[in-house]
Amino acid sequence: MNALQTVAQNSLKKELPVFQIGDTVRVDVNIREGDRERIQAFEGTVIARKGSGVSETFTVRRVSYGVGVERVFPIHSPNVKDVKIVRKGKVRRAKLYYLRGRVGKAAKVKNQVH
Secondary structure, X not given: OHHHHXXXXXXXXXXXXOOOOOOEXXXXXXXXXXXXXXXXXXXXXXXXXXXXXXXXXXXXXXXXXXXXXXXXXXXXXXXXXXXXXXXOEEOOOOOXXXXXXXXXXXXXXXXXXX
C-alpha cells in the first residue's frame, strides 16, 4: 500500500490553480480523434469537488443551447491540460446540485467581491 501511495504522490500535478465551488472556470481538455489531438475548452460553474489525492474530481456545469451539460474532470488527469479561473463565485454550500433545477438568472452564482 505504501508503494502505491508514493507513486500516487509523484504523479500529482503541482501547478494547479486554487479554485472553489461556485467559481466559473475554463478547463482545457485534450481530445483524441483518431490519430489527431486537439485541445477543447469547456467553460462553466464548478458545482462539486469529490475525493482526495489522485482520485480527486470536480464537476463543471454550463447551459449550452438551453440544455444543461455537466462534465466530471479528474484533477490529476493528463488529459486536463489547464484550468483557468474566469471569475470567483460567492456560495454557502459545498455542492451546488440545486442549480440543476433552476433556469435563467435564478441559476446564476453571485460574484465574490474582494
